[in-house]
Every structure is written in structure tokens, then in C-alpha cells.
Amino acid sequence: MSSNGKQAGAPQPRTFPQYLLLNAQRFAGRSAVRHKNFGIWQSWTWAELAEEIRAYSLGLRALGVKKGDKVAIVGQNRPRLYWTFAAVQALGGVPVPVYADSVAEEMVYVLNHAEVTFAVCQDQEQVDKVLSMGDEVKLVKKIIYDEGRGLRDYDHTNLHSIDQVQKLGREVHEKEGEANWLKAIEVGKGDDLAVMLYTSGTTGKPKGVMLSFDNLVISALNGNEFDHLTEKEVVLAYLPLAWVGDHVFTYAQALTAGYCVACPESPETVDADRREIAPSYFFAPPRIFENLLTAVMVRMEDAGRTKKRMFDYYMEHARKVGEPILNGEKVSAWDRFKYRLGELLVYGPLKNRMGFTRMRVGYTAGEAIGPEIFRFYRSLGLNLKQLYGQTEASVYITAQPDGEIRADTVGRPSPGVEIKIADSGEVLYRSPGVFVGYYKNDEATKSTKTAENWVHTGDAGFFDNEGHLKIIDRAKDVGKLNDGSLFAPKYIENKLKFFPNIKEAVAFGDGRDFCAVFLNIDLTAVGSWAERNNVSYASYQELAQHPRVYQMIENHVRQVNEDLASEEMMAGSQIQRFLVLHKELDADDGELTRTQKVRRSFIAERYGDLIDALYDGSTSKHVETEVTFEDGRKGSIKADIEIRDMNIDTAASVHKEAAE
Amino acid sequence: MNIHVDEPQTITARGDDGIAKGGDLLHVDHISLSFGGVKAISDVSFDVKKGEIRAIIGPNGAGKTSMLNVINGFYHPQQGTITFRGQERRRMKPHEAANQGIARTFQNIARFTGMSTLDNLMTGRITLQKRNMLWHTLWAGPAEKEEIAHREAVERIIDFLEIEHIRKTPVGRLPYGLQKRVELGRALAAEPALLLLDEPMAGMNLEEKEDMSRFILDVNQQYGTTIALIEHDMGVVMDLSDRVVVLDYGRKIGDGTPDEVRNNQDVIDAYLGVPHE
Numbered sequence: 001m002s003s004n005g006k007q008a009g010a011p012q013p014r015t016f017p018q019y020l021l022l023n024a025q026r027f028a029g030r031s032a033v034r035h036k037n038f039g040i041w042q043s044w045t046w047a048e049l050a051e052e053i054r055a056y057s058l059g060l061r062a063l064g065v066k067k068g069d070k071v072a073i074v075g076q077n078r079p080r081l082y083w084t085f086a087a088v089q090a091l092g093g094v095p096v097p098v099y100a101d102s103v104a105e106e107m108v109y110v111l112n113h114a115e116v117t118f119a120v121c122q123d124q125e126q127v128d129k130v131l132s133m134g135d136e137v138k139l140v141k142k143i144i145y146d147e148g149r150g151l152r153d154y155d156h157t158n159l160h161s162i163d164q165v166q167k168l169g170r171e172v173h174e175k176e177g178e179a180n181w182l183k184a185i186e187v188g189k190g191d192d193l194a195v196m197l198y199t200s201g202t203t204g205k206p207k208g209v210m211l212s213f214d215n216l217v218i219s220a221l222n223g224n225e226f227d228h229l230t231e232k233e234v235v236l237a238y239l240p241l242a243w244v245g246d247h248v249f250t251y252a253q254a255l256t257a258g259y260c261v262a263c264p265e266s267p268e269t270v271d272a273d274r275r276e277i278a279p280s281y282f283f284a285p286p287r288i289f290e291n292l293l294t295a296v297m298v299r300m301e302d303a304g305r306t307k308k309r310m311f312d313y314y315m316e317h318a319r320k321v322g323e324p325i326l327n328g329e330k331v332s333a334w335d336r337f338k339y340r341l342g343e344l345l346v347y348g349p350l351k352n353r354m355g356f357t358r359m360r361v362g363y364t365a366g367e368a369i370g371p372e373i374f375r376f377y378r379s380l381g382l383n384l385k386q387l388y389g390q391t392e393a394s395v396y397i398t399a400q401p402d403g404e405i406r407a408d409t410v411g412r413p414s415p416g417v418e419i420k421i422a423d424s425g426e427v428l429y430r431s432p433g434v435f436v437g438y439y440k441n442d443e444a445t446k447s448t449k450t451a452e453n454w455v456h457t458g459d460a461g462f463f464d465n466e467g468h469l470k471i472i473d474r475a476k477d478v479g480k481l482n483d484g485s486l487f488a489p490k491y492i493e494n495k496l497k498f499f500p501n502i503k504e505a506v507a508f509g510d511g512r513d514f515c516a517v518f519l520n521i522d523l524t525a526v527g528s529w530a531e532r533n534n535v536s537y538a539s540y541q542e543l544a545q546h547p548r549v550y551q552m553i554e555n556h557v558r559q560v561n562e563d564l565a566s567e568e569m570m571a572g573s574q575i576q577r578f579l580v581l582h583k584e585l586d587a588d589d590g591e592l593t594r595t596q597k598v599r600r601s602f603i604a605e606r607y608g609d610l611i612d613a614l615y616d617g618s619t620s621k622h623v624e625t626e627v628t629f630e631d632g633r634k635g636s637i638k639a640d641i642e643i644r645d646m647n648i649d650t651a652a653s654v655h656k657e658a659a660e
Numbered sequence: 661m662n663i664h665v666d667e668p669q670t671i672t673a674r675g676d677d678g679i680a681k682g683g684d685l686l687h688v689d690h691i692s693l694s695f696g697g698v699k700a701i702s703d704v705s706f707d708v709k710k711g712e713i714r715a716i717i718g719p720n721g722a723g724k725t726s727m728l729n730v731i732n733g734f735y736h737p738q739q740g741t742i743t744f745r746g747q748e749r750r751r752m753k754p755h756e757a758a759n760q761g762i763a764r765t766f767q768n769i770a771r772f773t774g775m776s777t778l779d780n781l782m783t784g785r786i787t788l789q790k791r792n793m794l795w796h797t798l799w800a801g802p803a804e805k806e807e808i809a810h811r812e813a814v815e816r817i818i819d820f821l822e823i824e825h826i827r828k829t830p831v832g833r834l835p836y837g838l839q840k841r842v843e844l845g846r847a848l849a850a851e852p853a854l855l856l857l858d859e860p861m862a863g864m865n866l867e868e869k870e871d872m873s874r875f876i877l878d879v880n881q882q883y884g885t886t887i888a889l890i891e892h893d894m895g896v897v898m899d900l901s902d903r904v905v906v907l908d909y910g911r912k913i914g915d916g917t918p919d920e921v922r923n924n925q926d927v928i929d930a931y932l933g934v935p936h937e
Contacts, residue, residue, distance in 0.1 A: 268825035
């Protein structure tokens with residue numbers, strides 16, 4: 001690029017476009033982006049990337065994008081959608097990523113609320129969604145798309161492909177050079193608005209979190225330093241673009257550290273692509289780790305006897321010495337030797353299979369991870385850690401430093417973050433990453449962020465003796481049973497969800513006599529069990545209601561109860577009744593958020609009849625549930641659901657203990 | 661090496677035949693076919709225009725599949741002529757028809773179950789291979805270059821049909837809907853001038869049908885491939901096709917746009933089962 005000379009000796013960059021220009025200079029020949037397309041990993045160096053983004057950006061400018069414009073980005077992890085962020089930011093515009101799987105009405109809300117004037121869509125599906133809104137999104141002037149398939153016969157007056165936009169940009173570049181474009185980037189300031197991320201909204205309508213360049217750049221730099229991330233890392237981009245985690249790990253940190261982002265071929269090929277790329281820095285919600293482990297275990301069940309015995313033997317050994325070795329503790333030479341052998345025979349191939357061969361730092365966040373699952377990965381020698389973050393904090397609130405890993409804490413305050421615990425038990429934080437405010441919602445901003453910049457997390461927690469933060473539950477979800485004992489629903493649900501057979505759990509009990517739960521079976525795990533045990537079934541619904549499945553689930557619930565009974569605070573909230581739901585909880589039906597968290601109040605309303613049945617003593621209940629398909633059409637599912645009693649006399653067991 | 665082409669390029673009809681869109685691609689004139697005493701097709705004539713989706717419908721045993729078999733050279737009619745790309749056709753073998761640019765899929769899917777999706781699609785390119793077997797066995801020079809070109813064409817089809825995730829999976833292990841898609845992919849790999857689809861949606865659930873309809877429309881729109889299809893799902897036929905020909909007991913009883921056919925009394929009778937004299 002001809003800009004190389006100009007940027008030399010420039011001050012420390014503060015915006016992402018400035019970082020892009022810097023990287024084009026300092027890492028010119030290093031790979032910046034990889035994308036598997038037509039079966040081959042294509043790649044762009046930082047210098048090539050800067051050229052592509054310049055053309056794209058100038059093209060957007062020619063189409064009318066100007067300072068302050070909001071540009072929606074809808075789609076999966078494709079390189080050119082990531083480029084859109086930088087291309088728009090270079091013009092002083094604000095990108096607004098939108099969850100690709102949101103149904104049209106959710107999207108209407110976000111596009112209108114954000115006052116989006118341009119929309120960049122991945123493909124025909126997303127273009128159709130925006131077009132179908134018609135007059136409801138009056139502000140949208142032009143739609144730009146990445147993949148042209150099926151769009152040939154559309155009216156192209158206000159519809160452009162990214163190819164055309166880039167071509168337009170290159171023409172502009174030829175005519176007027178890049179001076180103006182560089183000038184616009186140069187004047188970008190750290191407190192300019194960088195991006196607006198809509199929170200998935202466990203409650204009510206989504207809110208637009210405004211983050212400035214300073215928020216993201218400083219948080220990213222702190223994160224890079226904390227985990228020693230350099231330009232040599234490789235990450236796989238596979239999480240929703242609209243989620244702050246993805247934005248920080250694959251955009252903010254990639255630009256500030258200068259590492260390479262690999263985009264998968266399609267959402268279905270993520271597992272295979274991860275195996276080929278072997279990321280060195282990896283981030284995933286617990287669900288991904290659970291699914292991977294389930295898949296491994298299912299395959300091991302079907303493996304030959306020798307293999308299975310070898311696997312069991314060495315996994316046992318890893319459980320014993322894997323974590324101490326990882327934490328740098330003292331382990332005997334013989335155990336170390338055996339662990340090495342295990343690495344050769346089991347751990348190595350296993351890590352290769354899962355695509356973790358080169359993983360140096362791995363994070364899990366979003367929800368609590370099962371201690372068993374966490375230990376499994378750690379014992380293989382993977383540096384998997386926990387992190388606690390929020391969109392409003394530009395992710396980082398706390399993180400576990402290397403070597404100080406516990407399954408039940410989320411670590412120490414991240415660099416630059418202050419934390420205090422309110423009297424109510426709620427966790428508050430203050431950091432350079434603290435958001436600017438909610439877009440057009442001062443009321444919510446005020447109730448979340450105090451004048452001194454402290455932000456309410458809404459989570460209840462406490463610091464343990466070692467200074468690690470422990471999160472119990474959402475502050476407002478912690479309740480009490482009628483007999484006064486503590487009821488922390490998430491705590492119970494997480495215990496249940498740690499069984500591979502249970503995919504989702506919803507616990508009830510606040511202001512009631514006892515604790516009762518809804519459960520979802522995990523089709524992968526239970527389906528495979530059914531296959532091996534000659535249990536035949538035609539549908540999810542039938543499998544969920546199968547007596548033998550109920551028996552299996554009952555055993556799991558009993559185990560959780562034993563666990564709860566051993567903890568003084570929780571003994572009162574043992575599960576007395578449970579049922580297995582006839583359908584999977586689904587974001588399309590509004591039962592989960594787009595990040596797959598349970599929407600408690602919505603479920604309480606939708607399944608009111610079933611909750612009543614849990615507490616009125618009946619043993620089965622007929623229900624009819626409306627379901628929504630992704631295109632917005634509706635259907636319904638009918639079922640008779642069995643409700644099972646656990647027959648534990650909590651009162652008696654507690655009294656007995658008290659008497660002794 | 662970056663391949664940056666999202667614009668469709670490769671899947672074109674082989675050889676420029678100089679027929680404009682909407683011109684006659686295939687003419688079927690007064691075809692009669694019988695097996696011994698059984699008359700499968702009697703005196704049927706219709707045409708297929710370039711770039712359209714032409715549906716052939718009719719009740720069971722109406723002679724639809726026989727008609728396709730006649731078109732792709734598997735059956736030889738006793739009477740009548742077939743004109744493809746302006747050339748009248750004599751007795752011909754299926755592989756000759758394939759070389760002329762006619763590809764098809766089957767009612768009861770036919771694919772190589774032990775081979776991967778990728779290999780199945782590569783077999784579709786066989787008629788396009790220029791080097792002989794010796795070259796390909798040696799896998800050197802021009803043969804290698806040729807194979808790479810074929811592979812790229814196949815990768816574009818894989819991308820197009822969204823089957824990247826099953827590229828290396830043996831086809832026999834795939835669910836039915838995907839197997840159908842692989843079969844379509846193999847037919848497309850031959851870069852046909854005329855694509856014959858024999859009940860592409862048979863046995864599919866609603867979602868699979870919607871997907872397949874979308875792919876058929878996209879193939880037709882994006883690559884301009886002419887398609888003749890047999891289908892029983894009337895909703896699908898009426899939505900997809902430009903023109904419909906209706907057969908009953910081996911005779912043509914209707915021909916026209918979906919609307920015309922829908923209102924044709926003979927067609928209604930055939931489907932509702934009016935007794936035949």
C-alpha cells in the first residue's frame with residue numbers, strides 16, 4: 001500500500017481502522033484472514049486485507065454511507081461481513097450486527113430502534129427477511145449482499161453485491177486516490193462510537209449497548225496482555241457476530257494483536273474446520289464443550305474393547321495427575337512418564353480429533369460449566385479457563401489467571417477492572433470497558449450505571465478466601481421456598497444439566513412449598529443410549545415420554561438430590577417432583593434467548609398449566625403447545641406428560657439432622 | 661492462491677448450441693412406445709424450450725417415466741421422432757444421450773453408496789474428461805491439470821447445493837433427503853443442456869421439499885439450465901414449472917401453463933377418475 005510511509009511514526013492507534021493500517025504495515029505479509037471456500041483454505045495477508053477493506057469502504061461511501069450512519073450486518077461468520085465492520089468504521093459509521101437467526105419481527109425492532117440506513121446481508125435468506133419487512137423499516141435505503149445465489153432476478157436498484165461495491169470503490173480509488181479516506185481514519189477519536197451490540201434480552205426488548213473505540217481497544221489490549229496473545233495466534237470465528245464475545249475475540253483482539261481469524265466453510269462444518277485449523281486461542285460457551293465431550297463419549301461407547309480399555313485406563317490416570325501437571329505442581333517421575341505415554345496413545349489423538357492440538361489458551365463463559373466437563377479438558381493438558389463478562393463491560397470482568405483454576409469460581413478481576421459487592425449480594429464493577437450507554441434508553445442506562453461509572457451486573461456473588469469471584473445466580477432469581485429455605489434455581493439447574501442426558505432444566509420453587517423441575521432430554525445422548533438399548537422411538541416427543549427414559553432421568557434427579565442434601569444451604573430445595581417436556585426449549589418459540597439461556601418468566605407463562613400440575617399432585621397432564629418455525633409459520637404439538645414424584649421427605653431428613 | 665468468484669461461472673450447458681433462451685431445445689413428435697401388447701405411450705408430441713422448467717404430470721402408469729426414458733435414449737420408440745438441439749435423433753444409447761448433454765436423476769435414487777459425496781459428483785464429470793484412462797492412471801501433466809479443473813467445478817456445485825459438510829461422507833450413510841441432493845449434484849456436474857428429474861421430491865418431508873424446490877429454481881435461474889421434471893406433488897409442480905404437459909394412459913391430455921392445466925376439464929377428470937369408455 002502506498003500509505004505505508006505516511007503511517008510510520010504515527011501515534012498509538014485508537015480506532016480499529018487505524019489498527020488495520022498499522023497492521024498492514026507491521027504485519028504486511030502475515031495472514032490476517034482465512035476462509036475455507038470451495039474446499040480450500042483461502043487467505044488474505046494484512047496488506048491484502050487493507051486493500052480489500054479500502055475498496056469496500058470507498059464503495060460504501062460512493063453508495064452514500066456517511067459519518068454517523070448505522071449499518072446493520074446480518075449473517076454468519078464470513079470474512080466479508082467482518083470486513084464490513086472496519087469498512088463502515090473507516091467512514092465514521094456505526095456497524096450494528098444482528099443475530100442471523102432472529103425472525104423477521106425481532107429484526108424489525110432492532111433495525112428500527114437503531115435507525116439503520118444500510119443493511120449488509122449474507123445471502124438470499126437474510127435479504128428476503130429485510131425485504132419482507134417492507135414499509136416497516138422505512139429508513140433502510142440500500143441492501144448489500146455477500147452471496148448472490150437466487151438473487152439474480154431481484155430488483156437491483158437498491159440491492160448491491162459486495163463485489164459490485166468493491167468494484168465501485170476501486171474506481172473511486174483510481175480517480176481520487178486514498179488521501180481523503182486516510183484523512184477520515186486519521187481524525188477518528190478513541191471516544192467515538194465503535195459499535196452497537198443488541199443484548200439478547202432475557203427480559204423485555206433488546207437494548208442497544210453503545211461501545212466506544214476506547215472501550216473495546218483498551219479491553220482488548222488488556223486481554224491480550226493478560227493471556228500473552230500475539231500476532232502468532234489463530235482463532236476460529238464461529239460464534240454469532242452480534243455477540244460481544246465474538247466481537248472482542250475475533251475482531252477487537254485480532255486487530256489489536258494482529259492475529260489470524262479463520263472463518264469456517266459453513267456452520268455445519270465447524271467441527272471439521274476446527275480440526276484443520278487447530279486454533280491456538282479458543283473461546284466457547286460451556287454448551288460447545290459439553291457437546292464435544294458427549295460426542296467423544298458416544299463414540300467411545302461404540303469403540304472396540306481394547307480401545308475402550310485403553311481410553312478408560314489413561315483417562316483415569318489423567319484425572320489423577322493431568323491437572324497437577326498443568327498447574328505446575330509436583331508429580332512423581334513415574335506418573336509423568338505414564339502421562340507422556342497417555343499423551344501419545346490417548347490424549348494427543350483425542351485433542352487432535354477435537355481440534356485442540358495447538359490450543360494455548362481456552363475460555364469458557366456465559367454459563368457455569370460442569371465441574372466434570374471442565375476437569376476432563378483440563379486433565380488432557382488443555383489450558384481451559386473461566387471468564388465472567390458482559391456486553392456492557394466489553395466482555396472482561398473477571399478471568400482466571402494461568403495456574404489458578406477452579407471449576408466453581410470465575411477468577412480474579414481482569415486488568416483494569418474494579419469490583420465491589422453490594423449489600424444485596426449483587427456484583428458491581430467499574431472498568432475502562434464500561435459502555436457509553438444504551439441507545440435511546442437513558443432510563444435503563446441510569447438504572448444500570450451509577451454516576452461514578454459503577455455498573456450493576458444483576459448477578460449475585462461473593463469473593464472466596466483466595467480472592468476469586470463466585471457467582472451463584474441472577475440476583476433477582478434467588479428466592480425462598482415457603483418454609484424459608486433458600487432457593488437458587490440456576491444452581492439446581494446447572495447440577496442437573498451436568499448430566500449428558502439432560503439438555504435443559506427449569507426449576508420452580510420461589511414462594512412455593514417445594515422445588516419442582518421441567519427437564520429436556522439431550523437427543524444426541526439419549527438417542528444413542530436408546531439405540532444401544534433397543535428402545536425404539538419415532539419422535540423426540542415419544543422418546544422423551546418413554547418409561548425407561550423417565551427411569552433414567554429419575555436416577556439423575558435422585559443423585560442431584562443427594563448432592564443438594566449434603567449442602568446445608570441447599571438441603572431444603574431438593575427436587576420433589578419433575579417432568580420431562582414433550583418438546584425442546586427453542587429460541588424460535590421465545591423460550592430461550594438467542595444465546596441459549598432460559599427465559600424463565602416466559603416459560604412460567606407459557607407452561608402455566610404444567611406448573612400447576614406439578615404442584616396439585618396430579619400424575620399426568622395433557623398439553624397442547626404452539627410452536628413457531630423459523631419462517632414464522634406456526635404449528636402445534638399435543639402430548640400427555642407424566643409427572644413423577646421423588647418421594648423424599650425433606651422436612652423429615654432435615655428434622656432428623658437437627659435432632660441428632 | 662485465492663479463488664474469489666462468487667459469481668456463477670462454470671455450470672453452463674456444454675457447447676454453445678446457438679439456441680436463444682425460449683427457443684426450441686427438444687422436440688418430441690408423435691412418439692409411440694409399446695412393450696409387446698402394452699401401449700405405454702401413444703402419439704405424444706410436445707416441446708421443451710430452452711431455459712424453462714417443464715413438468716410432466718399424470719396419474720400412476722400414465723407413461724411419464726417411460727417418456728423420460730425415451731428422451732434419454734433408454735427406450736426406443738416404435739414411431740415418432742425426437743429432435744434435440746435441432747438434430748433429429750436416430751436410435752441412440754443412453755451414454756450417447758449423456759454426451760449430447762442430457763443428464764437425469766432417478767425415481768428410486770441411484771448413487772454409489774460406498775463412495776463419498778465428492779467422488780459421486782466427480783463421476784458426473786466422466787463424460788467431460790478428455791484424457792484417456794492411461795493418462796489418468798499416470799496422474800501427471802495434462803491429466804492432473806484436467807482433474808483439478810474438474811474438482812473445482814465440482815466444488816462449486818458442492819458450494820451451490822450447500823453440502824460442504826458431507827463432502828467426505830460415504831453417500832450410503834446420509835439421510836434420504838441429502839442423498840437426493842447428491843444425486844442432483846451428480847447430474848449437475850455433467851453440465852447438462854437438459855436436466856431430467858424423475859420425482860425429485862418423492863418421499864421427502866415438507867422441509868426437504870422446500871429445500872429441493874429452492875435448489876431446482878436456483879439451478880434454473882442461476883445457470884439457465886433447462887429442466888424437465890416428473891412430480892406428483894401438485895403444489896410443487898404448479899409453483900415451480902413454467903409449462904406443464906399432462907399424460908394419462910399414454911396419451912397427452914393437456915399442455916400449457918399451470919393455470920391452463922389446472923382448469924382443463926380432461927385433466928380434472930383424469931385425476932378424479934372418470935370412467936374411461
